[in-house]
Amino acid sequence: MKTLLRSTFRADPADDGTLFLRNAQALRDSGLGFDLVEDAAAWSWIQDFITQYHHVPDSSTLRNHFEAVGQIPVVDRLDALAIERPRVQGDFIKLLEARVSDRKLRLTGEILREASNIATTGVTLKEGRHETHLKGPIHALKYVVDRASEVVTPMTGIRLSGDVTADGDAFLREYERVENDPLAGIGQLTGVQQMDEALKGSKRGELWTHAAFTGGLKSTFAINWHYNQAVFYRHSSVLYSLEMPYPQVRRILYSIHTAHPKFAPDRKRLGISKCLPYEKIRDGELSEPEKKFLIECVVPDFNDPGNQYGHIHIEVADPDKTDFNINDLRSRSELLYAKDPAIRMLTIDHAGLMQSRNRHNSTTERLNEVLRDAKRLAMSFNRGMGIAINALFQISREGYRAAEKNGGRYNLTHLSYANEAERSSDIVTASWVDEELIDSNLVKFQCLKSRDNAPFKEFYSGVLWPCRRIYTTQDISPVQAQRAGEEIDLEIG
Amino acid sequence: MGAPDKNCQVCGGTGMVEVEGEDPHPPAFRRCDCALRKDILQNVERGLTGLSSFPALPSSPLLGLEDKNLWVTGGDEFLPHLRHLAVRKPVTWNFRVVSDAELVTAWLSTVALKGKDILDADAYMVSTKFLSIPDLVVPPDLVVIRMGIKVARNAASSEVLAEAISTRIHEMKPTWIWDEPERPLNSGHLFWSDTVGRLIKPWSRLGTFETSASSSPNRPRRGKRKTLRGS
Numbered sequence: 001m002k003t004l005l006r007s008t009f010r011a012d013p014a015d016d017g018t019l020f021l022r023n024a025q026a027l028r029d030s031g032l033g034f035d036l037v038e039d040a041a042a043w044s045w046i047q048d049f050i051t052q053y054h055h056v057p058d059s060s061t062l063r064n065h066f067e068a069v070g071q072i073p074v075v076d077r078l079d080a081l082a083i084e085r086p087r088v089q090g091d092f093i094k095l096l097e098a099r100v101s102d103r104k105l106r107l108t109g110e111i112l113r114e115a116s117n118i119a120t121t122g123v124t125l126k127e128g129r130h131e132t133h134l135k136g137p138i139h140a141l142k143y144v145v146d147r148a149s150e151v152v153t154p155m156t157g158i159r160l161s162g163d164v165t166a167d168g169d170a171f172l173r174e175y176e177r178v179e180n181d182p183l184a185g186i187g188q189l190t191g192v193q194q195m196d197e198a199l200k201g202s203k204r205g206e207l208w209t210h211a212a213f214t215g216g217l218k219s220t221f222a223i224n225w226h227y228n229q230a231v232f233y234r235h236s237s238v239l240y241s242l243e244m245p246y247p248q249v250r251r252i253l254y255s256i257h258t259a260h261p262k263f264a265p266d267r268k269r270l271g272i273s274k275c276l277p278y279e280k281i282r283d284g285e286l287s288e289p290e291k292k293f294l295i296e297c298v299v300p301d302f303n304d305p306g307n308q309y310g311h312i313h314i315e316v317a318d319p320d321k322t323d324f325n326i327n328d329l330r331s332r333s334e335l336l337y338a339k340d341p342a343i344r345m346l347t348i349d350h351a352g353l354m355q356s357r358n359r360h361n362s363t364t365e366r367l368n369e370v371l372r373d374a375k376r377l378a379m380s381f382n383r384g385m386g387i388a389i390n391a392l393f394q395i396s397r398e399g400y401r402a403a404e405k406n407g408g409r410y411n412l413t414h415l416s417y418a419n420e421a422e423r424s425s426d427i428v429t430a431s432w433v434d435e436e437l438i439d440s441n442l443v444k445f446q447c448l449k450s451r452d453n454a455p456f457k458e459f460y461s462g463v464l465w466p467c468r469r470i471y472t473t474q475d476i477s478p479v480q481a482q483r484a485g486e487e488i489d490l491e492i493g
Numbered sequence: 494m495g496a497p498d499k500n501c502q503v504c505g506g507t508g509m510v511e512v513e514g515e516d517p518h519p520p521a522f523r524r525c526d527c528a529l530r531k532d533i534l535q536n537v538e539r540g541l542t543g544l545s546s547f548p549a550l551p552s553s554p555l556l557g558l559e560d561k562n563l564w565v566t567g568g569d570e571f572l573p574h575l576r577h578l579a580v581r582k583p584v585t586w587n588f589r590v591v592s593d594a595e596l597v598t599a600w601l602s603t604v605a606l607k608g609k610d611i612l613d614a615d616a617y618m619v620s621t622k623f624l625s626i627p628d629l630v631v632p633p634d635l636v637v638i639r640m641g642i643k644v645a646r647n648a649a650s651s652e653v654l655a656e657a658i659s660t661r662i663h664e665m666k667p668t669w670i671w672d673e674p675e676r677p678l679n680s681g682h683l684f685w686s687d688t689v690g691r692l693i694k695p696w697s698r699l700g701t702f703e704t705s706a707s708s709s710p711n712r713p714r715r716g717k718r719k720t721l722r723g724s
Contacts, residue, residue: 018517191519232519261511261520273505407539407587409632436535440528441497441508459585462509462522472521473509476529476583485581488530489549 004032004099005039006084007092008046011059016308019088019234020056026093028173030100038077042066051176088308090236093341104151111147115140188235188345188388190221191228193472195445198456199427202345205386206452207375209351209425211393211415213400217431217443217463217470218392222347223249224470225390227256229345230310236342238313238333242324242353249314251281255467258298266297277466311340323355326373334382343387348374350392351421367418375424393421395430408432409458412448426451433463441465442473497528504528524584532584537576541590541637544576553577554699559588559635562662563669564678564693566700571671575637588635590671592642593654593684599629600653630657631664640672640684651686658692674700 008024010017028047034040045065049057059082066074087095117123122135134143187201202208212218222239229235241249259275267273270289276298280286286294301307313336317324329348337343348354356369374391381387395403399414410430415421422428428449437443443463447455462473476484497508504510508528514520524532537545553574559582565571579588602625630636638657643650661668670693672678678693679685 189518193518193521196518228519232517234517274507406628406632440532457585458587462507464507471509471519474512474521474523475585476524478583481533481583481586482581484526484529484533485577488533488580489577491530 001032001034001036001039001099002081002084003087003095004092005034005043006081007086007088008043009057009059009062011082011086014306015086016088017055019308020086021050023086023088023092024050024056026096030096032096032099032103036077038071038074041071041074042078042081054179089234089310090340090342097341108151111144111151115144118143188225188229188237189233190225191232191472192445192461192470194456194459194461194475195429195447198447199450199453202388202390202427203452204344204388205379206388206426207371207378207424208388208390208427208429209371209393209415209421210390211395211410211421211428211430211448212432213395213397213403215433216395217433218394219244219349220252220463220468221431221443221470222349222390222392223252223468224256226312226345226347227253230312231257231260234308234310235344236311236313236340237345237347238315238336238343239347239349240315240317240329241349242317243349246314246316248282252278252468253312254294254298254302255281256469257302258294259464259467259469260301262301263293263297266293274464275467275469278468279466310342313340313343317353324353325355325357326370326377327357329354330377330381333377333387337382337387345388345390346381347390348392350394351418352394364418368420371418371420371424391421391425393418403432404434408434408437408444409446410448415448422449425449438465443470497525497531501525501527529584533580533582536582536584536586537579540579540588541572541575544572544579544590547573547576550574550577556581558697558699559586560667562667562693562696564696564698565669565671566674566677566698567671568673568675586635587633588637589633590637590639591629592639593650594643595629596626596638596653596657597643597647597650599626600649600656626653626657627660630660630668631666633666635667635669636661637669637671640670640678640682641676643683646683650684651689654684655686655688655692658689662692670696 004023004027008020008027010020024046027043034043042062045062046057049061059078062078063075066072066078086092114123118134119137119140122133125132125134134140187199187203187206189196189201210218210221212221219241226237226239229237239249255276255278258272270293272290272293276286276290276294280290281294302309315332315336318328321328329346333343333346351370351374352363352367354370356366357373358369360366360369371391374389377387378389379386393415395410395414396417399410399417402414403410410432412422412428414430415428426449428447430446430448432444432446433442437460441463442460444458444460445456446458449455459475460473462471463469464471497504497506499506501508504525504527508525509522510525512521512523534545550573555574555578559578567574575590579586582588636657638654647653658668658670670678672682676682678689
């Protein structure tokens with residue numbers, strides 16, 4: 001418990017405020033308390049501080065407060081805590097879950113003892129002014145069922161069921177959490193501004209289908225998403241690459257990392273333009289400065305635990321199995337989650353390569369079952385905890401042709417050969433590239449469905465083709481467009 | 494989209510310039526000027542091939558009317574005005590100039606697919622590029638329907654136009670009808686019907702375009718009506 005508390009306030013310049021705030025939110029959601037009075041006092045004050053300032057306090061702020069109010073034992077306790085090694089991300093969640101598990105064990109014993117008392121001697125419960133007398137085996141079992149939800153919850157702070165009209169406190173806690181840390185409270189952001197502003201990322205329990213024709217940047221978009229999640233938002237994720245082998249995805253990710261803005265001075269120093277091309281890395285054709293840049297800057301940074309990047313787990317289909325279905329995906333993902341509880345998102349690249357659980361004669365039926373199961377997995381992952389699932393979906397040639405006639409615009413009928421893609425998905429997006437867009441270093445994104453938010457208007461994103469990095473390209477405002485139009489006219493004039 | 498200038502000193506040939514991003518989000522970029530103007534001109538060409546090569550005008554009464562339904566009467570002098578508007582819109586602005594003949598073609602395409610005989614003098618032009626009227630008219634932000642292209646009679650012409658207009662009204666998207674002073678859209682026109690008239694009657698009207706800055710929205714000039722009495 002000492003480590004848990006230490007991980008909710010900053011005592012060292014290297015402590016990351018964002019990750020510590022996530023720790024504090026998770027600890028608050030768990031409902032765990034502290035036995036020691038000093039710890040309880042410190043934790044209570046930290047929670048108040050977060051509610052008020054939306055970030056975690058540092059140790060000096062804590063000390064000053066408790067010195068001012070004369071609670072010297074708390075100050076001494078804080079000094080002792082400051083030398084503890086804090087934990088973040090998956091390490092923190094793992095520790096927290098271990099403590100929650102201990103509490104559940106104690107709680108189960110308590111509930112069973114109480115039920116035994118109800119069955120034999122009877123117990124009087126007080127709820128406000130009302131008193132209820134429970135006695136006998138039926139009341140005992142009802143009592144167990146009522147309180148079972150406190151034990152059966154899959155993870156900290158997740159409710160599987162409940163009475164909404166009596167759940168106001170939990171609802172407000174959830175709101176406060178989002179208010180304190182908007183990034184932690186919403187979904188897993190893609191890192192593409194227009195998409196994130198409209199859809200707020202892929203959320204737990206939701207299925208996001210991204211559709212495109214072959215070569216339409218489905219996998220590239222997914223890899224970029226996972227990269228942004230890990231490096232910029234520091235969440236772990238799993239990418240099931242059923243199309244590309246692990247070394248290929250790894251090469252792309254390292255190539256993408258060479259374009260990170262933090263390396264701009266190094267790139268300038270070594271005379272490297274924007275990034276290291278993927279092909280050169282694959283074929284071992286880097287020049288001396290490029291190789292130096294890769295070995296001395298990019299690889300060490302990507303592997304440095306001090307950066308606290310999230311983990312990108314790349315999984316490929318089991319080579320010993322001829323088919324890979326959603327049950328395999330579930331068991332593999334839950335196993336990975338047990339090792340790295342910071343995992344927030346799964347991607348299936350692509351759904352067409354998954355096998356259905358049951359044998360079907362047509363591709364449509366098979367794909368429909370895969371997508372239905374993917375949605376179910378999103379909602380029931382890890383005993384109801386839920387997770388964000390992104391499924392990549394290949395659009396048929398007919399759909400591609402139809403979109404081609406329509407200026408590269410898809411609609412939901414282009415997914416109709418697997419109608420479950422439309423029905424089960426909470427969000428459906430599509431990407432489009434043609435030769436013209438490739439020459440312009442652009443990709444077009446559009447939103448075909450959004451269940452919970454207004455869909456975004458189609459927009460263009462930049463692509464750094466050598467390393468396959470997709471990045472936000474801000475739309476020009478009407479005023480800028482007007483100015484550009486006037487400049488065009490002036491040039492002609 | 495326009496390919497960026499490979500020798501551009503600002504973007505280094507990528508067409509993108511980094512802008513101040515917000516932590517913790519990945520960096521954002523904007524389109525470099527070397528590519529942006531080409532993007533805009535290509536978007537203009539997507540709306541109507543050849544439109545970008547029309548002469549530049551100092552001003553146009555069409556500017557600011559792109560969100561409204563409009564009934565425009567004018568000849569080819571309308572096109573520089575349309576260009577004036579289109580070059581001042583973002584590259585994501587989706588507009589399309591469709592002819593009345595294209596509407597009929599889209600309407601007939603499913604018949605063509607079924608292999609049935611088409612009783613239309615322009616039947617040889619029927620393609621399956623757009624399989625229905627909504628396919629053709631729903632996606633754009635602005636549709637300009639150019640009248641007077643279809644000359645051969647088709648009994649359903651006016652219904653096709655009415656359906657296209659109704660579809661746009663249902664989608665709550667603006668539509669411009671563009672007819673010519675020599676062949677105005679009124680009774681006697683191939684595409685005219687009471688339904689069409691009722692649909693477009695409340696629309697603003699704009700006519701007699703000039704290629705100077707002095708043009709302004711006004712009602713189309715009508716010739717003096719001749720009566721039997723000669724007055």
